[in-house]
Amino acid sequence: MNRRDLLRASVLANEFKEGDLLVGGTRDERVRQEARAALGAVRLGVITKTNFVDDGVSEALNRALDSRLAAELTHLTVGELKNILLGAGRVKWVRRYRAGLSSEVIATVVRVMTNQELSVVAQSLFNPLPGRGVAIGAPNHFGSRLQPNSIGDDEEEILFSILEGLTYGCCDVILGINPASDDVETIIRLEELLRRIVERLALPTRYCVLSDILKQTSARARTKVDVGFQSLAGTSKALQGMVGLDVDGLLDQARGFD
CATH class of the missing domain: 1.10.220.70 (lyase)
Incomplete structure (x- = not known):
């Protein structure tokens, strides 16, 4: 064929x-x-x-x-x-x-x-994450991402969404926000908000602001970025349209991120 x-x-x-x-x-x-x-x-x-x-x-x-x-x-x-x-x-x-x-x-x-x-x-294929006491990816474990998005990136709305999600036992995989505004200042503010929440509540999870890799790189120079994110977008053409990079350029940017 x-x-x-x-x-x-x-x-x-x-x-x-x-x-x-x-x-x-x-x-x-x-x-x-x-x-x-x-x-x-x-x-x-x-x-x-x-x-x-x-x-x-x-x-x-x-x-x-x-x-x-x-x-x-x-x-x-x-x-x-x-x-x-x-x-x-x-x-x-x-x-x-x-x-x-x-x-x-x-x-x-x-x-x-x-x-x-x-x-x-x-139901029979599993790829548990390494680490003592880590259950994500293991049999009989339902992992979840908590996504406390806010239309205006309002910190109080985000906080209450997180608290509500935690009452349902969600958030072990990652705490991830899709920011409404994609400027670097907003990314920094949200990264710092998530860091404070995770540290204050001693949550056994990671956090991420799902902006593009270029803006996260800029934000990382001024605050901690716990987990980096970038969609591959399926094709090089789509990736170029999103961030102006092909895969090799993306990999260069991603070095140093978790």
């Missing part, structure tokens, strides 16, 4: 969403089933070597792929990978081979699985 056919089948194989119609999707369940069957017969090696999006984001993901493990998986079809993920030995297999599965391979196998099958896989 060539690149064009892979892209076409990937769009058609999705469970129907209105947005898919904008990129060639269909409401026809029979067509979607045929597309899933076609994808199920494709070998992982074909998908891994196909450039779905030829840009810096894809290059960075490819560099992170374990080429030795990926080579061991080239002979498998998407359907065979699906059966492995649903089989009794899936946990051991994923631990061994996950670094050899490209993003495109993972996205493809998801397209040929039902919601029930995805649930079976999700």
Whole structure:
């Protein structure tokens, strides 16, 4: 299957969403089933070597792929990978081979699985964070982010939203605000607010103001930035539009952030 056919089948194989119609999707369940069957017969090696999006984001993901493990998986079809993920030995297999599965391979196998099958896989694969007493990512633990946004970045509103969220047991993963105003002064003010709250209440969590990486870098020169954030935006073009950087430039900015 060539690149064009892979892209076409990937769009058609999705469970129907209105947005898919904008990129060639269909409401026809029979067509979607045929597309899933076609994808199920494709070998992982074909998908891994196909450039779905030829840009810096894809290059960075490819560099992170374990080429030795990926080579061991080239002979498998998407359907065979699906059966492995649903089989009794899936946990051991994923631990061994996950670094050899490209993003495109993972996205493809998801397209040929039902919601029930995805649930079976999700209930058995865990990646707990390291550290004594840390439960995030572990079995039987439901982690959550607390997002106390305020239309006017009002500190009192943010504080009460945090206190309310804590009463529900939320916030172990991260305390993260999407600021309404994205200027550096606001970012600094909100970083300092979150720091005071976390320290005063001795919360066992991290905090983040989800601005772009350039503004967070500027803020870091004047206050503590606990966790840095930047969306990859999916493609280099989108990333350039957001912050004027490609992936390599983003990585340079990100060094020193957690």
